[in-house]
Amino acid sequence: MKFASFAERAAAMEAEPADLETVALVSDLFAAAEDDLAVVARFVQGRVFPAWDERTLDVGPSTCYTAIARAAGPNVDADDVEARVAEVGEVGAVAEEYEFGGQTGLGAFGAGGGGDDRTVASVYEDLVALASTEGAGSESAKVDRLFGLFNESERREARYLARLVLAEMRIGVGEGTVRDAIADAFDVPVDAVERALQVSNDYGLVAETAREEGEGGVAAMDLEVGRPVQPMLAQAGTASDALAEWGTAAVETKFDGARVQVHWDGEEVSVYSRNMEDVTDALPEVGEFVREHCDAPAILDGEVVAVADDGEPLPFQQVLRRFRRKHDVAQARERVTVELRAFDCLHAGGDDLLDVPLRERYDRLRETIDAGVGDLLLTDDPDVVAAHEADALAAGHEGIMLKDPESTYSPGKRGQNWLKRKPDVETLDCVVVGAEWGEGRRANLFGTFHIAVRDGDDHLPVGKVATGITDEELAELTERLEQHVATQSGRDVTFEPAVVFEVGYEEIQTSPTYESGYALRFPRFVSVRDDKAPADADSLTRLERLAESQ
Amino acid sequence: MFKAIVSAETLKTTLDSVSVLVDECKVHLDEDGIEIRAVDPANVGMVDLRLSAEAFESYEADGGVIGVNLSRLEDIAGMADSGQLVELELDEETRKLHIQIDGLEYTLALIDPDSIRQEPDIPDLDLSAEVVIEGKDINRAVKASDMVSDHIALGVDASDELFYVDAEGDTDDVHLELTTEQLIDLQAGDARSLFSLDYLKDMNKAIPADAEVTLELGEEFPLKIKFPIAEGQGSVLFVLAPRIQSD
Numbered sequence: 001m002k003f004a005s006f007a008e009r010a011a012a013m014e015a016e017p018a019d020l021e022t023v024a025l026v027s028d029l030f031a032a033a034e035d036d037l038a039v040v041a042r043f044v045q046g047r048v049f050p051a052w053d054e055r056t057l058d059v060g061p062s063t064c065y066t067a068i069a070r071a072a073g074p075n076v077d078a079d080d081v082e083a084r085v086a087e088v089g090e091v092g093a094v095a096e097e098y099e100f101g102g103q104t105g106l107g108a109f110g111a112g113g114g115g116d117d118r119t120v121a122s123v124y125e126d127l128v129a130l131a132s133t134e135g136a137g138s139e140s141a142k143v144d145r146l147f148g149l150f151n152e153s154e155r156r157e158a159r160y161l162a163r164l165v166l167a168e169m170r171i172g173v174g175e176g177t178v179r180d181a182i183a184d185a186f187d188v189p190v191d192a193v194e195r196a197l198q199v200s201n202d203y204g205l206v207a208e209t210a211r212e213e214g215e216g217g218v219a220a221m222d223l224e225v226g227r228p229v230q231p232m233l234a235q236a237g238t239a240s241d242a243l244a245e246w247g248t249a250a251v252e253t254k255f256d257g258a259r260v261q262v263h264w265d266g267e268e269v270s271v272y273s274r275n276m277e278d279v280t281d282a283l284p285e286v287g288e289f290v291r292e293h294c295d296a297p298a299i300l301d302g303e304v305v306a307v308a309d310d311g312e313p314l315p316f317q318q319v320l321r322r323f324r325r326k327h328d329v330a331q332a333r334e335r336v337t338v339e340l341r342a343f344d345c346l347h348a349g350g351d352d353l354l355d356v357p358l359r360e361r362y363d364r365l366r367e368t369i370d371a372g373v374g375d376l377l378l379t380d381d382p383d384v385v386a387a388h389e390a391d392a393l394a395a396g397h398e399g400i401m402l403k404d405p406e407s408t409y410s411p412g413k414r415g416q417n418w419l420k421r422k423p424d425v426e427t428l429d430c431v432v433v434g435a436e437w438g439e440g441r442r443a444n445l446f447g448t449f450h451i452a453v454r455d456g457d458d459h460l461p462v463g464k465v466a467t468g469i470t471d472e473e474l475a476e477l478t479e480r481l482e483q484h485v486a487t488q489s490g491r492d493v494t495f496e497p498a499v500v501f502e503v504g505y506e507e508i509q510t511s512p513t514y515e516s517g518y519a520l521r522f523p524r525f526v527s528v529r530d531d532k533a534p535a536d537a538d539s540l541t542r543l544e545r546l547a548e549s550q
Numbered sequence: 551m552f553k554a555i556v557s558a559e560t561l562k563t564t565l566d567s568v569s570v571l572v573d574e575c576k577v578h579l580d581e582d583g584i585e586i587r588a589v590d591p592a593n594v595g596m597v598d599l600r601l602s603a604e605a606f607e608s609y610e611a612d613g614g615v616i617g618v619n620l621s622r623l624e625d626i627a628g629m630a631d632s633g634q635l636v637e638l639e640l641d642e643e644t645r646k647l648h649i650q651i652d653g654l655e656y657t658l659a660l661i662d663p664d665s666i667r668q669e670p671d672i673p674d675l676d677l678s679a680e681v682v683i684e685g686k687d688i689n690r691a692v693k694a695s696d697m698v699s700d701h702i703a704l705g706v707d708a709s710d711e712l713f714y715v716d717a718e719g720d721t722d723d724v725h726l727e728l729t730t731e732q733l734i735d736l737q738a739g740d741a742r743s744l745f746s747l748d749y750l751k752d753m754n755k756a757i758p759a760d761a762e763v764t765l766e767l768g769e770e771f772p773l774k775i776k777f778p779i780a781e782g783q784g785s786v787l788f789v790l791a792p793r794i795q796s797d
Contacts (some may be wrong), residue, residue, distance in 0.1 A: 070746075071698075071746060072702060073720075073746070074701045074719075075699055075701070075719060075720050077700070102793045103592070103594055103746055103791065103793050103794075104594075104791045104793065104794060105593040105791055106589060106594065106595075106596055106673060106772060106789060106791045107593055108594050108669060108791070109673040109788065109791065110673045110674060110675075111589070111593075111670045111671050111673040129591070133573070135621060137573070137621060140571055142589060142593075144591055144592060145591045147592055148590075148591050148594075149590025151592060151594075173588070443604065477551065
């Protein structure tokens with residue numbers, strides 16, 4: 001297919017306001033795409049590569065503007081293009097304004113290559129070459145290639161080329177449109193297409209399979225070890241709803257980690273993030289662990305958590321530090337160790353398990369890997385759920401997950417089958433470390449209390465609490481705290497740690513003001529935790545975790 | 551089979567002449583020397599480089615082709631001082647190039663030549679004018695033009711027997727004329743073509759200031775730039791396609 005005719009069809013889609021008509025246009029495009037079907041199925045979504053593919057163009061707006069400017073010449077520079085984009089609002093319309101092609105090619109003078117009409121396939125090839133450009137000078141090499149592409153573009157081609165390169169097609173074609181168009185063009189039920197997209201994450205492959213092999217071929221598409229799929233997602237929900245709906249709920253500890261999908265084919269372990277980025281190299285211990293403990297082939301769903309030397313969980317941000325690391329992985333690993341907590345199994349021993357109920361998948365998970373699997377508790381008793389949650393929180397985890405034990409695994413779907421249960425009201429138990437004497441009527445009472453969290457033996461301030469306290473309580477607190485005054489300076493007092501407040505708040509903010517690095521927004525006094533000694537107050541670690549999870 | 555010793559300076563000059571256009575290239579290891587021919591991704595500029603066996607301290611080859619990542623090889627060559635010698639030896643088994651510089655050994659993985667863009671044909675052009683000029687004068691023309699514009703017109707006025715350069719910017723212009731006295735040689739015929747300075751600037755980087763450079767020009771035709779390297783034991787030919795002159 002000529003790239004010009006792809007651009008013409010894209011323009012028709014952009015002009016079409018009705019969803020159904022757009023599906024029909026995309027369907028027509030697919031029916032006419034011939035050898036370019038896989039590529040156009042991605043191009044209409046502004047994608048060059050399948051979602052599971054690691055390759056990216058890695059072209060930013062400024063690179064694109066520079067290439068457009070060079071092709072537009074004479075004397076147009078990237079700033080001119082950028083200024084037009086700011087005025088017009090998007091790059092496609094700006095690219096379309098210029099007349100390209102001022103630079104002739106050597107092909108026109110008998111030097112071989114070039115001269116042919118541009119096709120979808122040749123644009124794709126150029127973009128593949130662009131994506132493989134790396135290392136020193138790659139930025140200018142990218143500009144050179146893009147310049148070549150724009151230089152050969154007619155106005156309408158340039159409009160969609162610019163958008164494609166910057167991954168924003170703006171033609172009203174989303175994933176659902178493409179799904180429906182594949183179903184329509186090749187006469188395959190939408191459900192079958194949907195399922196095939198879930199297991200393959202590859203619109204091009206599904207479109208080709210639908211065309212070549214019809215419904216049977218699409219239905220037979222399977223997971224492939226080494227090709228990540230989107231993880232199943234959870235909604236927020238309550239235990240009572242879950243039990244009412246399902247009768248029995250599967251309860252598991254929600255680890256405070258980062259979601260990963262592990263693929264193990266017996267030769268290689270690959271670890272993918274929630275966004276299907278390959279993070280294998282950043283987390284070598286996950287690979288080592290899976291090699292040692294897991295049968296192949298397998299696809300596991302789980303979390304990686306950071307653990308301290310004593311096995312205690314560390315805050316989520318410690319995991320992220322490992323996740324994003326490309327260099328000096330070994331050193332990072334010495335500082336923070338991560339561990340896998342697998343909770344689901346999508347594939348084991350040659351069987352795809354997406355359509356198998358959770359309780360069976362969990363059994364397969366247990367059979368496949370002999371360590372690193374969290375417990376799955378089946379119960380119909382709300383008290384058992386509550387107890388499990390209390391245990392999980394006490395152990396420093398984030399909370400619990402509630403899942404329908406009979407539910408199948410739906411990649412990429414945020415459905416009712418997985419519920420994320422979090423504590424209803426977050427409060428912190430803080431040590432009172434100081435106060436300020438009140439004014440006027442309250443001059444002989446403490447007014448504002450300075451509160452802190454534990455960090456080892458230290459207490460690090462997180463804010464001041466003054467609201468929510470009745471006059472009566474204030475009098476009682478003053479009498480009690482006066483015995484613990486450590487220093488006094490003007491109206492300010494400090495205390496020896498003795499009293500613990502339960503404090504409510506709206507939000508935890510990072511703050512340079514307090515030593516803890518955090519400040520509570522709108523802190524309010526809830527109660528005095530007489531049952532807690534200062535040593536039992538909340539730690540900086542929990543504060544960090546709460547801050548990360550909000 | 552390929553085994554050669556070459557001065558670091560000659561190696562760097564060779565690589566620089568090609569790397570201004572492409573990141574990777576095929577190198578033909580012929581019995582009497584090497585040849586590299588490549589065209590940039592937009593098919594606008596090409597290079598044809600020859601370096602004869604005499605340019606090397608020693609040279610043995612029997613006609614193979616290797617694919618080379620130029621910036622990698624340039625980095626390695628950059629480890630040598632200009633007076634030093636670089637030993638190159640191809641390992642046919644592993645398809646790797648062993649490079650030795652004064653005790654430093656580097657093993658360079660080569661690229662499959664089939665994965666590299668096809669080599670262009672050298673266009674057979676009948677160009678009306680030929681100018682022989684010193685490298686530093688080209689540098690001067692390119693530098694001045696770059697101050698005002700991103701395009702440069704090169705021309706020959708047959709009746710006045712002069713070579714000229716025009717660069718028109720949004721506000722400022724540059725004009726440069728060189729007569730037969732300032733040129734080394736001129737075979738005059740009317741010629742004028744417009745070129746992208748982006749390309750010409752890159753090519754200019756590879757032209758030694760003291761080189762005798764031959765320019766061939768036509769009316770709205772590609773420009774040929776020829777100059778010797780390695781004390782005349784090698785040569786570089788650049789061919790650059792023109793821009794359409796809109797006004």
